[in-house]
Amino acid sequence: xxxxxxxxxxxxxxxxxxxxxxxxxxxxxxxxxxxxxxxxxxxxxxxxxxxxxxxxxxxxxxxxxxxxxxxxxxxxxxxxxxxxxxxxxxxxxxxxxxxxxxxxxxxxxxxxxxxxxxxxxxxxxxxxxxxxxxxxxxxxxxxxxxxxxxxxxxxxxxxxxxxxxxxxxxxxxxxxxxxxxxx
Numbered sequence: 001x002x003x004x005x006x007x008x009x010x011x012x013x014x015x016x017x018x019x020x021x022x023x024x025x026x027x028x029x030x031x032x033x034x035x036x037x038x039x040x041x042x043x044x045x046x047x048x049x050x051x052x053x054x055x056x057x058x059x060x061x062x063x064x065x066x067x068x069x070x071x072x073x074x075x076x077x078x079x080x081x082x083x084x085x086x087x088x089x090x091x092x093x094x095x096x097x098x099x100x101x102x103x104x105x106x107x108x109x110x111x112x113x114x115x116x117x118x119x120x121x122x123x124x125x126x127x128x129x130x131x132x133x134x135x136x137x138x139x140x141x142x143x144x145x146x147x148x149x150x151x152x153x154x155x156x157x158x159x160x161x162x163x164x165x166x167x168x169x170x171x172x173x174x175x176x177x178x179x180x181x182x183x
Contacts (some may be wrong), residue, residue, distance in 0.1 A: 001028065001029070001030050002028075002029045002030065002065045002066070002166045002167065003029070003030040003031075003032070003063060003064050003065050003066075004020075004024055004029050004030070004031050004032070004064065004065060004066035004067075004068055004098075004100075004162070004166065005031075005032050005033075005034045005059065005061065005064045005066070005067055005068065006020065006021060006031060006032070006033050006034065006068040006070060007034050007036050007056075007067070007068070007069055007070070007078055007084060008033050008034060008035050008036065008042045008050075008052050008070075008074070009035070009036045009037050009042065009074035009075075009077035009078055009081075010037065010039075010042050010043050010074055010077065011043070011044070011045050011072050011073030011074035011075075011076070011077065012042060012044050012045065012070050012071075012072045012074040013044065013045050013070050013071045013072030013074070013102075013103060013104070013152065014044040014045065014046055014048045014072075015152045015155050016070040016071050016072065016102045016103055016105070016149070016151070016152060016155050016158075017033075017044070017070040019155035019156055019158075019159050020068055020070075020100070020102075020155065020158065020159040020162060021033070022159075023156070023159040023160065023163060023175060023179070024159065024162060024163060024166070026175055026178075026179075027163045027166070027167050027171050027172070027175055028167070028171075029066075029163070029166055029167070032054050032059075032064075033050065033051075033052045033053075033054060034052070034054045034055070034056055034059050035052035035054065035055055035056060036056045036077060036078055036081050036084055037056075037077065038055040038056055038057055039052065039055075040052060040053060042074075044072065044074075045072040045073055045074070056081070056083060056084070061087050061090070061091075064097070065097060065098060065166060066091075066097065066098035066099070066100060066162060066165075066166055067087060067088065067091040067097070067098070067099050067100070068100040068101070068102075068105075068162070069088065069099075069100070069101035069102070069105030069106070069108060069109060070102055070103070070105050071102050071103025071104035071105045071106070071107075071123065071151065072103070072104060073104075075103075075104035075105045075107070075108050076104075078105070078108060079108045079111070085112060088101075088108070088109055088112055088114065089112055089113075089114065092109065092112070092114035092146065094145075095144060095145045096145075097145060098145050098146075098147060098162065098165050098166060099114065099145065099146050099147070100146075100147040100148070100149075100158065100161075100162050101122075101147075101148055101149070102122075102148065102149030102150070102151070102154065102155065102158050103122060103123045103126075103149065103150065103151040103152070104122070104123060104126055105122075106120060106121065106122035106123070106148045106149060106150075107122040107123065107126035107127065107128075109122075109146075109148070110122060110127075110128065110131035110133070111128070111130075111131070113131075113132065114146070115131045115132060115133035115146070115148075116131070116132035116133060117132065117133060118133040118134070118143045118144070118146055119133060119134045119136055119141050119143040120133050120134070120135065120136070120141055120143065120146065120148040121135065121136050121137065121138055121139075121140065121141045121148045121149065121150045121154070122135075122148060122150065123150060123151045124137065124150075137150070138150065138154075138157075139153060139154030139156075139157040139158070140154050140157035140158040140160075140161045142161050142164075142165065145165065147161045147162050147165060149161075156181055160172045160175065160176060160181070163175060
């Protein structure tokens with residue numbers, strides 16, 4: 001079974017977290033919410049409180065197939081956590097693993113140099129030339145093992161692209177039909 005870790009901190013963007021969580025689980029992927037602040041719950045940007053029983057300290061990233069970085073103000077907390085930065089770089093360099101990031105989470109990945117020479121998307125207001133890649137104004141962009149999403153409006157495309165990379169296109173297409181995303 002494939003395993004994905006979604007990094008969570010207070011201020012996480014709810015839709016950019018919950019949509020991938022839900023759809024990846026439906027695709028048979030083990031999804032773990034990892035609290036970067038080592039707390040048992042996290043409060044989203046719009047006030048949603050979720051349980052986060054898994055703490056960052058001691059989490060085994062080596063057995064994780066995908067690392068997912070949601071946006072929202074919580075991405076600033078992620079960016080101030082050295083272990084998170086190290087893991088983002090590690091997943092970005094390791095083509096055997098998937099690195100997924102959306103909105104401000106994708107801007108964080110770009111600021112760490114992961115998008116140099118790559119195609120990517122992040123929320124346009126946070127895009128910077130210093131990322132060194134090619135910004136595409138699309139809901140989601142896949143470049144090798146990197147999956148990026150623009151913002152809340154691209155959460156479904158982002159999640160389906162992650163499923164396609166972790167499982168296959170058939171599984172993603174099946175879920176599109178089952179969830180009435182594709183009529």
